[in-house]
Structures are given as structure tokens and as C-alpha cells.
Amino acid sequence: MKNKEIADQLYEIADFLEIQEVEYKPRAYRRAARSVESLSEDVEDIYERGELQEIDDVGESIAEKIAEYLETGELEYYEQLKADLPVDIDALTSVEGIGPQTAKTLYEKLGVTDLDDLERAAREGAIAEIEGFGEKTQQNILDHIGMAKAGQERMLLGRAFPIADELQERLDQADEFERVDIAGSFRRRRPTVGDLDVLATADDPEAAMEVFCTHEDVKDVLSRGPTKSSVIVSGDLQIDLRLVDPGEYGAALVYFTGSKDHNIALRNLAIDRDWKLNEYRLFDVSDVEASESGLRKGERIAGGTEDDVYDALDLAWIPPELREDTGEIDVAANDDLPELVELSDIQGDLQLHTDYSDGSNTVQEMVNAADERGLDYVLISDHGPSFQFASGINQDEFEDQRDDIERLRADDDVEVETLHGIEAEITTDGLDVSEEWCDRCDVVVGAMHSNPSNPTEVVQQAFVEHPIDIFAHPSNRLIHEREPLDLDVEAVVETAAEEGIALEINAQPERLDLDWQNVKEYRDDATYVVSTDAHTTSELDFMHLGVAQARRGWCTTDDVLNTKPLDEIRSLFEG
Ligand code: DGT
Ligand code: CA
Ligand code: CA
Ligand code: ZN
Numbered sequence: 394m395k396n397k398e399i400a401d402q403l404y405e406i407a408d409f410l411e412i413q414e415v416e417y418k419p420r421a422y423r424r425a426a427r428s429v430e431s432l433s434e435d436v437e438d439i440y441e442r443g444e445l446q447e448i449d450d451v452g453e454s455i456a457e458k459i460a461e462y463l464e465t466g467e468l469e470y471y472e473q474l475k476a477d478l479p480v481d482i483d484a485l486t487s488v489e490g491i492g493p494q495t496a497k498t499l500y501e502k503l504g505v506t507d508l509d510d511l512e513r514a515a516r517e518g519a520i521a522e523i524e525g526f527g528e529k530t531q532q533n534i535l536d537h538i539g540m541a542k543a544g545q546e547r548m549l550l551g552r553a554f555p556i557a558d559e560l561q562e563r564l565d566q567a568d569e570f571e572r573v574d575i576a577g578s579f580r581r582r583r584p585t586v587g588d589l590d591v592l593a594t595a596d597d598p599e600a601a602m603e604v605f606c607t608h609e610d611v612k613d614v615l616s617r618g619p620t621k622s623s624v625i626v627s628g629d630l631q632i633d634l635r636l637v638d639p640g641e642y643g644a645a646l647v648y649f650t651g652s653k654d655h656n657i658a659l660r661n662l663a664i665d666r667d668w669k670l671n672e673y674r675l676f677d678v679s680d681v682e683a684s685e686s687g688l689r690k691g692e693r694i695a696g697g698t699e700d701d702v703y704d705a706l707d708l709a710w711i712p713p714e715l716r717e718d719t720g721e722i723d724v725a726a727n728d729d730l731p732e733l734v735e736l737s738d739i740q741g742d743l744q745l746h747t748d749y750s751d752g753s754n755t756v757q758e759m760v761n762a763a764d765e766r767g768l769d770y771v772l773i774s775d776h777g778p779s780f781q782f783a784s785g786i787n788q789d790e791f792e793d794q795r796d797d798i799e800r801l802r803a804d805d806d807v808e809v810e811t812l813h814g815i816e817a818e819i820t821t822d823g824l825d826v827s828e829e830w831c832d833r834c835d836v837v838v839g840a841m842h843s844n845p846s847n848p849t850e851v852v853q854q855a856f857v858e859h860p861i862d863i864f865a866h867p868s869n870r871l872i873h874e875r876e877p878l879d880l881d882v883e884a885v886v887e888t889a890a891e892e893g894i895a896l897e898i899n900a901q902p903e904r905l906d907l908d909w910q911n912v913k914e915y916r917d918d919a920t921y922v923v924s925t926d927a928h929t930t931s932e933l934d935f936m937h938l939g940v941a942q943a944r945r946g947w948c949t950t951d952d953v954l955n956t957k958p959l960d961e962i963r964s965l966f967e968g
Contacts, residue, residue, distance in 0.1 A: 394559045394610065395437060397552060397628030399462055400430035401483060402471045403455070408482045408493040409474035424450040424753060429459070431931050433555055437463055449753045449929040480506040487544050489537040489875060490530065498523065508545065512538050544873030547585040548630055551902025551938050556628055557589055563608075564593065569601040572642065576649040580713045582941035584872055584905045588623075588631035590649045598636045605634050641673045643698035648672035654718035655711075662706045662722070668694060675705055714944040719913070733944040734923075736937045738956040741770035744816065744838055744865060744897065744924035745933075749786045749794050750775035752928045756797040756811075762930035763809045770810040770959045772924075773798065774838045777817045779825035781842075788830055791815070795833070810959055816840050816865060819855040831860045836966050838897075840865035841878065849881040853888045862966045863922055864889060866899040866906040874903065882907075886915045893965060895920045895954050898946075900939025901932075912946025921946075922954045 403426035407419040428449045429436055439445055440463050445456035462468045478497060484507055485496040491511075499505040502523050503514045511534065514520050520531040557575050564573040570593050574580070577590030595601035598619055606614050606622055615623040620636045637645040648656060649672065663670040667679035674696030681691045695701035703710045708725040712733055715721040724730055745759050746752030752759070756773055763771045773794065776785035786794065798813050814836040818825040820843065831837050839861035845851050855861060867885065868877030889896055896919050899906045904926070912921065923939035925932055943953055950956040954965070 394435045394556060395463065395627050396429055396432055396435065396555055397630075399436060399459055400426040401628075402462070402468055403429065403458075405482050406471055406474060408486055408496070409478060411493040412478065412497045421450070421452070422455065425452075425455045428753070428929055428931065430552060431929065431935075433558065433931070433934050435555075435559060449931060481508070484508050484541065484545055485511060487874060488534060488541040490533045508538060508542055540873055540876075543585075547587050547873070548628075549872060549902040550579070550582060550584055550586060550905070550941075551935060552628075553579060553586050553589065553630060554938070556626065556630055560589070560591070560626075560632065564591070564605075567601075567604050569597060569604045570595050571639075574646060576646055577651060580650045581652065581716055582714050582938075582945060584909070584942070588633055591632060591634045592642070592645055592649055593634065593636055594639050594642060595636050601636060602634070638673075639697070641696050643700070643702050644670070644674045644696040645672050646699050647702050650713050650716060652717050655716040655721070658718050658722050659702075659706060662708075666706075670702070670706075675702055712944065714941060715947065717945075731947050731949050734940060734948050734950050734953050734956060736940045738950050738953070739768075739923065739936055739940060740958060741768050741772070741810075741955045742925050742927070742933065742936065743772040743812075743836065743863060743922050743955055744774050744899070744926045745771055746775055746816075746926070746928045747773060747794070749790055750780060750816075751784050754930050756794060757801060758930055759927070759933075760801050760807060760809060760811050762933050764807055766933055768809050768933075770812060772812040772814050772836050772838070774814040774816045774836070777815055777825040779818045779820065780816075785818075785825075786815070788827075791830065791833070812836055812959075814838055814862075817859075817861070818842065819852060819861075821845055821851055823855060824859050824861075828860070835963075836862045838863045838865050839894075841869055844869075844878060848878045849884055852880065852885055856885075856888045856892045856894055861892070861894055863895045863897055863924075865897045865924070865926070866901075866904050867896055868906050868908065868911075870906050870908070871903045872905065877906070877908070882911050882915065886919045890918050890920075895922045897921070898923045898939045898943050898953075900925045900935040900937075900942075902935065902938060905938065905942050907942075907946075909942045909945035912943060912948065916947055916952055919952075920954055921948060921952055924955070 403422050407422035411419040428451060440460060445451055445459055458468055458470060480496060480500050482496055485491055486493055503519050505511050505514055515531050515534045520526050520534060521528045557579055561573060561575060564570045573593045575589050576592050578586045579589050602622055606617055606624060610627045611624045612627060613625040623631060623633045625631055660670045663675060669676055669678050675694045676691040677694055678691035695705040700710050709728050709730055711721050711725050742763060747754060747756045747759055760771060778785045778787050795813055798811050801807050801811055812835040814834040815826055816838045819839045819841040837860055839855055868880060870877035896907055898912060898921050900923060923943055925935045927933045954962050
């Protein structure tokens with residue numbers, strides 16, 4: 394699948410055009426890029442159906458470019474732009490504070506083409522010397538380059554997902570493969586993944602390796618052996634494949650799912666019993682003398698399935714999302730694991746955007762898309778008026794939007810119930826919508842996109858003084874891009890609980906905010922909602938990413954408000 398590869402080029406085109414001070418187009422390219430990278434379907438399949446222009450935000454001109462790339466493997470327009478400014482614009486602009494223009498200046502003045510160049514120039518003090526830059530800019534770059542580098546090495550879970558799904562499907566369908574699982578951090582649904590660790594069984598390992606290593610999406614073969622190979626695929630993701638014996642599959646799946654700390658804790662449980670656990674099996678070594686090599690081969694206890702391995706260690710099977718050695722082993726030993734929330738438990742989505750603010754689709758398109766996905770209710774919550782360059786909704790437009798919603802409510806073909814609200818901006822002066830406007834809302838979502846010096850107080854004050862129902866993406870982090878706000882989360886959770894405010898687990902790939910560790914820590918006191926914050930129809934499919942983070946935070950349906958029917962939660966929002 395070339396979705397990410399194409400999206401990456403469209404993002405870069407946007408940056409190059411911005412440098413040339415072209416108007417409107419950069420935004421159009423960025424939106425198209427975001428749509429393409431968010432597709433769960435292979436863009437090539439869409440192309441073959443002749444439906445590229447059906448993709449949100451993809452018009453004729455960008456559709457032609459995608460087609461050209463798929464047909465020729467190259468995009469002439471991109472290559473020309475890149476020839477004018479031969480830098481890794483995507484990497485450079487991923488450093489907070491560096492926009493396309495800055496990247497251009499750094500190239501012209503200092504020959505900076507990538508993150509290593511940038512770091513060197515900053516350390517040598519050369520950046521501070523450039524007119525208009527100074528020490529502060531230089532220090533800011535040094536402070537944020539680590540985050541940008543991590544972004545080059547790890548992929549957001551949500552961006553790895555389409556690649557993983559396609560890989561899983563392809564190998565499942567290949568005759569050369571029997572069982573296939575994607576283990577590692579992907580199976581644990583960590584917010585970012587370093588690579589994909591694929592585990593499989595195959596009757597003819599050589600044939601299976603051939604299929605894996607020679608697929609058209611493989612850009613580079615890092616290593617190839619009879620049972621283990623590593624490749625880089627389109628979109629720049631490393632995939633490790635290990636072929637294992639069916640009899641060892643369970644032990645291997647446990648081992649390669651990790652986490653490493655979880656594995657070590659399991660191994661210690663085995664050692665307590667005078668057993669051994671490795672990636673092949675669990676075995677009893679109590680009667681066996683160590684051989685000269687130190688290896689002890691004992692009697693096999695388990696290994697075929699994960700269940701057997703956990704069971705032999707007197708543990709309930711532990712869901713992969715919990716395997717972080719944060720208490721799950723003890724709880725599994727007591728057979729007291731939480732019944733984790735599932736995607737199918739989710740009844741509604743409580744943050745959607747439309748073209749009244751920065752979304753791409755109409756109210757009707759979003760509501761229909763939610764209907765198609767079987768949701769029972771949605772909240773339309775466009776940004777308030779103070780949002781970025783007045784791209785938010787004003788009160789007149791809000792009333793127009795209400796008319797749109799009333800029409801949908803009156804339409805018998807639309808089953809989903811549409812709530813009307815706002816994503817109000819929390820500022821040092823309160824909200825950017827009036828109390829009277831809040832009264833017109835079924836639900837008020839509050840969010841902070843700025844970074845005041847005392848964020849905790851600002852948030853708490855807004856909670857107390859305004860009728861906020863949900864606090865969206867609490868930390869406002871962007872993974873690999875922007876640090877979380879310096880919030881006293883415990884204090885915010887406490888005030889939210891007092892004021893009856895739910896905290897959002899935002900499912901956007903770069904947000905996944907509240908972070909799962911906080912979700913876990915404050916589960917007893919907080920009420921959560923999992924929302925997609927969809928800005929296009931296809932982003933409604935991000936819900937599973939948010940649910941995965943709720944699961945990593947040990948949440949059951951009791952912890953997640955939007956697992957409840959609308960009737961049950963409506964009263965909460967009215968209160
Ligand atoms: P990643 O790829 O950085 O997102 O994280 P993981 O967890 O997928 O790590 P990776 O790909 O290095 O290895 C996959 C799994 O293999 C890991 O979760 C646990 C297991 N593993 C790797 N190295 C070790 C090790 O040194 N000791 C133990 N006990 N397990 C290991
Ligand atoms: Ca991995
Ligand atoms: Ca790996
Ligand atoms: Zn937005």
C-alpha cells in the first residue's frame with residue numbers, strides 16, 4: 394500500500410509551495426495528504442475503480458498527481474520542487490518552531506538539509522548567528538530536535554495501522570503462510586511503534602520468505618534468513634518476520650508481543666517454579682543438569698498457545714494492551730483482570746467537525762457517515778470563533794448549522810441522533826462563546842489550544858465558571874511534535890469530577906490524549922469519553938485507536954461514558 398508514501402509527498406509539496414508563498418494550495422495539499430494517510434483502504438484500489446476524486450479533499454488536480462505516482466512511481470511536480478530545494482523538508486519542519494521558510498533559510502545560509510545537519514549547526518552555534526534567529530531560536534531547536542528525531546524512528550500507531558492491516562490480509566491470503574500475527578508494540582497498541590514484528594507459521598519457510606521479501610511494496614531488504622527476515626516497506630516502516638514451529642507458536646507470540654518488562658516478569662514466575670520460559674517454550678528444568686554450554690533442556694510444559702503459557706504460570710490470559718508490567722501479572726494471578734472496553738461497546742462519538750469550521754465535510758455527510766458506521770449518536774462540535782485565523786464558527790453560522798441539524802433530525806432515514814454543541818476555546822479570559830450560546834448547546838466541549846504559563850489554573854477556573862461537559866484532548870500534545878501542556882493532571886481530574894466534566898481520550902493518531910498512563914492512573918476518579926475528533930468522514934474510523942488507549946488505561950465500559958445509551962448520558966450533560 395502506497396498511501397503513506399503518497400501522503401508524505403503531498404505534505405512535502407505543501408511545504409515547498411508555502412516557501413514559494415503560493416496561496417491556498419499548501420492548505421489544499423495538506424488536507425489531501427491528511428485524507429490519504431487516514432484512509433483505511435488502499436489508495437491503489439480506489440484508483441483502479443476510478444474513484445480518486447471521491448476521497449475527501451482530493452480534487453481533479455491532486456487526483457491526477459496520485460494517479461501519476463501510482464502509474465510511474467514518481468511525481469514530476471514533486472521532483473521539480475525538491476530539485477529547487479533539496480532538503481528533507483518533512484523532517485526539518487517537524488521540529489517545533491521550524492516552518493518551511495525557516496527551513497529554506499537554514500539551507501541557504503548553512504546548507505542544512507536534514508536533522509543531523511540541523512543539530513550540528515545548532516550545537517556549533519551557527520544558527521544563533523543568522524540574522525533574525527538568535528540564541529533563543531537556537532536553543533528552542535536544540536530542545537525539540539530529540540522529539541523530531543524520535544518521529545523519524547517511530548511511526549504513529551494510527552499511521553502504521555493501514556499498512557499492518559494490508560500486510561495481515563495479504564499474508565493471510567497467501568498459500569505460503571498458515572497462521573500470521575502482528576505482535577510487538579503494535580499488538581499492544583502503543584501510541585507509536587518502532588517496527589512491526591510479524592510471527593507466522595509456514596509449511597515451506599523458503600517459499601514464505603520469498604513471498605515476504607519480494608513483494609512490490611518492499612523498498613529494502615535489511616536481512617534475509619531461513620526463519621527471520623527484515624524489510625522496509627513503502628511508507629518507511631520496518632517489518633520483521635519470524636517463522637516459528639506451530640508447537641512453539643504460543644510461547645513465541647507471548648515473547649514477541651512483549652513488552653520486554655512483561656516478559657521478564659513472566660520469566661521470573663517460571664524461575665520461581667524451577668522452570669524456564671523463552672521464545673520457544675515453557676519447560677521444566679528442575680531435574681536437568683546444566684550442560685557444558687549452560688543450556689538445560691528440560692521437559693516441555695507449554696508453548697503451543699498463549700493460553701497454555703499463561704495457564705501453566707497460574708495466570709489468566711492477559712490482553713496484549715495490558716502487557717506493560719504495570720501490575721497486570723498480580724491481577725491476572727488473582728483472576729481479577731478488568732473486562733476491558735471494546736470498540737463494539739461504543740455507542741456514540743462526541744466530537745466531530747464539519748466545514749462550518751476546519752472540517753472537510755458537511756453536517757449531513759458527517760452524520761450519514763456516522764449512521765453508516767452504526768453509531769447511535771454523534772455530537773457536532775465545531776471550533777468556537779477564536780480558533781485559528783477565524784476558521785471557527787460564529788453564532789450566526791451556529792444557528793445555520795442548527796437548521797441543518799434540525800433537518801436531519803426530521804429525516805426518518807437518518808437513524809443516528811445528532812447532538813449540537815461546540816468545541817469552545819478555554820482561554821485566560823474564560824470561553825470564546827457566551828453563556829447564552831452555551832445554553833443553545835446540547836453539549837459543550839472545552840479545549841485549550843494555547844499554552845498559558847499557568848494552564849492548570851486556567852483550566853480549573855473555566856471548569857468552575859462555565860458549563861463545560863467534556864474537556865477535549867486535555868494535554869494538547871502532538872506526538873513527536875508538541876510537548877503536553879504542563880498540567881497538574883491530578884488537580885484537573887479532581888476539579889473535573891467535582892464539576893461533572895468528562896475527560897476525553899482523543900483518538901486522532903497524533904493526539905491519543907489523554908495519554909494511557911494518565912487514563913490508568915486516574916481511572917477511579919475520572920469519567921472518560923472516547924472521541925474521534927473527526928475532521929473528515931473517514932476519520933470516524935479512528936475510534937478503535939482511542940478505544941485501544943482506553944484499554945491500555947485498564948478501562949471497562951463503566952469508565953467510558955459513550956458506551957452508554959444517549960438517554961442515560963443526556964441527563965449528565967444537562968446537569
Ligand atoms: P517497538 O518496536 O520499539 O515499538 O517495541 P517492541 O515492544 O515491539 O519491541 P521490539 O520490536 O524491539 O521487540 C519485540 C518484542 O520482543 C518485545 O516487545 C519483547 C521481545 N523482546 C525483544 N528484546 C527482548 C529482550 O531483550 N528481552 C526480552 N525478555 N524480550 C525481548
Ligand atoms: Ca516492534
Ligand atoms: Ca522488532
Ligand atoms: Zn479542529
